[in-house]
Amino acid sequence: MNLVTLVQHSTQYYLFDTQQGKLMFDCGWPGELAHFKEIARRAGIKLSEIKLILCSHYHMDHAGLVQDFKNMGATLILMESQIGAPQTLNEYMLKKNIPMTPIKDEDHVLLKFSESRAWLAKLGLAGEIISTPGHGADHVTLILDDGSAFTGDLPPRFLVTEDQTDAIEAWNRIHEHPIARIYPSHGPRHEMYPNYNQESA
Template sequence: MNTPPPITVVNVGYRSTHYWVVGAGTSRLLMDIGWPGTLGTLKANLARVGIPLHEIRYALATHYHIDHAGLAEELKREGVSLLVLEVQRPAIPLMKTWVKPADRYVEITEKGNVILSFEQSRDFLAQMGLSGEILPTPGHTDHCVSLLLDNGFAFTGDLPAEALAFDNPVALASWRLLRAKGATRVYPAHGPVWYLEDMPDAPTS
């Protein structure tokens, strides 16, 4: 019986934002996508850690803000398909309203996008060798999503940490969902990796 390859997580981020390459062997998913106009920086960071760009099959933005999805269309032109949850689709065309010409943003088109429902995410990830699911985790924006692997790794983007979300009931509800689904280790888009066991459960009211 073949043993599945171990899950690897590599940070290829820059400019204060983490971009996590989540892999099972040479089948890799990029969590959050990069600032516009910075494809060269991303390629350099990938090369530095020995990850060929062609091994990144898909990219998933936790939400459509410029530091998390600004490089999406440029990556699609390199052969990386964009995973989009249905809840995120209305947010994509709005992103261009936040950029300036100097940002060199390339507008995201529908071509090359893979549209998923949350219910479809587990089966889709399994095709990549990843055991887990994509969950709705609003709290920073209403279209935020998180990747939660069955080993407890949670990639949460800009979801406010529980300790900072005491006045954000939507974010606290997202953390309760992640805890209930088995999240243990949190990979945020900003700041260090941390463990849920180090934090008290989110308040219920």
């Protein structure tokens, strides 16, 4: 897997090569396109190479540049649990008076979780996208068959308390897959202990 990590402020953005250009997991801080372009340039990437966008969830540091990228020709993949989430973010930004290009409720590809494996396969990526509430109902995790899990803002498993049933359920779902390493949106990547499974947690 040819993985590139871009970092803008405190948030990490993961780029994958696909047969249709680069897929980016999460999409920048609002109003910071020029800064993002410079960060990408330093990594040897032109923004025009980024053809597909998938957001772990619709908070401002994960989806702030979605419409800017759509305007440049990228396609947004909206998961079924994320319907309406871009508009909720638009309203929040308006209320807080933070400038962001509002995300239009059009020109995206709406994808069911059950279809994600076949859809990723068409791009040449082996893996799937699963629903992982625990940091908002719209939160999703990208899991690749090489054992990588891109977990967005899901709280780390060891910080989850017993009353956080959504997050516990999300981690249980993630660990139904043979995960070798976790890539969160904030903080360092971490490797799983060999043969880690939920029972040993």
